[in-house]
Amino acid sequence: MKREDKIFVAGHNGLVGSAISKNLRAKGYSRLILRSHAELDLMDTAAVMAFFAAEQPDYVFLAAAKVGGIIANNTYRADFIYQNLMIQNNVIHAAYRYQVKKLLFLGSTCIYPKDIAEPITEDRLLTGPLEYTNEPYAIAKIAGIKTCESYNLQYGTNFISVMPTNLYGRNDNFNLETSHVLPALLRKIFLAKQLHENNWQAIRADLDKRPVETISGKSTQEEIKAMLLRYGIGDNTVEIWGTGTPMREFLWSEDMADACVFVMEQVDFADLISSEKEKRNTHINIGTGKEISIQALASLIASIVGFSGTFRFNTEKPDGTMRKLTDVTKLNQLGWRHSMELPEGVKALYAWYLSN
Numbered sequence: 001m002k003r004e005d006k007i008f009v010a011g012h013n014g015l016v017g018s019a020i021s022k023n024l025r026a027k028g029y030s031r032l033i034l035r036s037h038a039e040l041d042l043m044d045t046a047a048v049m050a051f052f053a054a055e056q057p058d059y060v061f062l063a064a065a066k067v068g069g070i071i072a073n074n075t076y077r078a079d080f081i082y083q084n085l086m087i088q089n090n091v092i093h094a095a096y097r098y099q100v101k102k103l104l105f106l107g108s109t110c111i112y113p114k115d116i117a118e119p120i121t122e123d124r125l126l127t128g129p130l131e132y133t134n135e136p137y138a139i140a141k142i143a144g145i146k147t148c149e150s151y152n153l154q155y156g157t158n159f160i161s162v163m164p165t166n167l168y169g170r171n172d173n174f175n176l177e178t179s180h181v182l183p184a185l186l187r188k189i190f191l192a193k194q195l196h197e198n199n200w201q202a203i204r205a206d207l208d209k210r211p212v213e214t215i216s217g218k219s220t221q222e223e224i225k226a227m228l229l230r231y232g233i234g235d236n237t238v239e240i241w242g243t244g245t246p247m248r249e250f251l252w253s254e255d256m257a258d259a260c261v262f263v264m265e266q267v268d269f270a271d272l273i274s275s276e277k278e279k280r281n282t283h284i285n286i287g288t289g290k291e292i293s294i295q296a297l298a299s300l301i302a303s304i305v306g307f308s309g310t311f312r313f314n315t316e317k318p319d320g321t322m323r324k325l326t327d328v329t330k331l332n333q334l335g336w337r338h339s340m341e342l343p344e345g346v347k348a349l350y351a352w353y354l355s356n
Helices: 015-026 045-055 070-075 077-097 132-155 181-196 200-209 221-230 253-266 294-305 329-334 342-355
Strands: 007-010 059-062 102-106 159-164 166-168 237-241 250-252 284-286 310-314
Touching: 007 015, 015 166, 015 253, 045 077, 059 077, 059 253, 070 077, 070 132, 077 102, 077 132, 102 132, 102 253, 132 159, 159 253, 166 181, 166 253, 166 342, 181 200, 181 221, 181 237, 181 294, 181 342, 200 221, 237 294, 250 253, 250 342, 253 284, 253 329, 284 329, 294 310, 294 342
Parallel strands: 007 059, 059 102, 102 159, 159 284, 166 250, 237 310
Antiparallel strands: none
8 A cells, every 4th residue: 555545444433443544544644534324324335336436445444344242243133144244245346346456354253163173264264153143243244255255256356354353442332232242341340340339420420421221320320220230230249141261362453453454555365365276265364362261351350440349150141152262373474463462451441441
């Protein structure tokens, strides 16, 4: 990419998109094209085509997606498959139609089978059944990988797919109904601590900033306590779904953004083809290659927040995939490695949460 190229970051207000935009600006890319959902609905085919025709972007980062944790994925199954398919199909096809030089499609490591040897290499895609709770989202992301590969093979485009592991970072989603495990645990532990310390000023400020259901800081103490209890937040206690034994890998969102910009600058589709006979599994895992149990993660967050209470593991709730550690050999061989380790990342996220 050249500094004067026009770069469209789809989903620039999200966790990854905002980090990519920040990274690009820091590196001197000044011609960023950014549109909020209100300004451009990526599920609207005609609107997307009109946007590409008018703006003619040179490069595209496709970070826009409907995302969420295990509860949201399992509850809104139709939304997750339909919305993600529509977004990625519209943007990828428009990028082809308007001759975008390179597109980077962001997926997720949930594309891999549920029961699979760890760490997971890229060639394990489509070798077994998916985890049921996030199957619709995973299928949409697999379709995105295959769409990029197919357009490259038929039309000679340069569309690359990257599969990040579990992400966390500034601008994360802390909505207790839809958030991923790390930001959800951080907020739950923070609120349980404030409840134990009878710090209603902090609780109300938190709920004014991020209401839950219909409950805000203006609700009564009884209403707030009842809502918190529904989400497993008590006086110095936090309920966690499952057994606490599943292992997860976490990547700081700004590391993810740096990896995405690196791939866009340094890697082409031709660099990812391992077989001339069957050109498949050209996507790239992005992660740390390190994992931690949910129970250990909760303890790490508790130590940073200053929470001395207890955790209750609700074993009637699903664990999800037991392990999902990625093999990042391909990415490392291409020349990129992560820099933020989990303890430092959680400290940075908590500091950001307190100031926002």
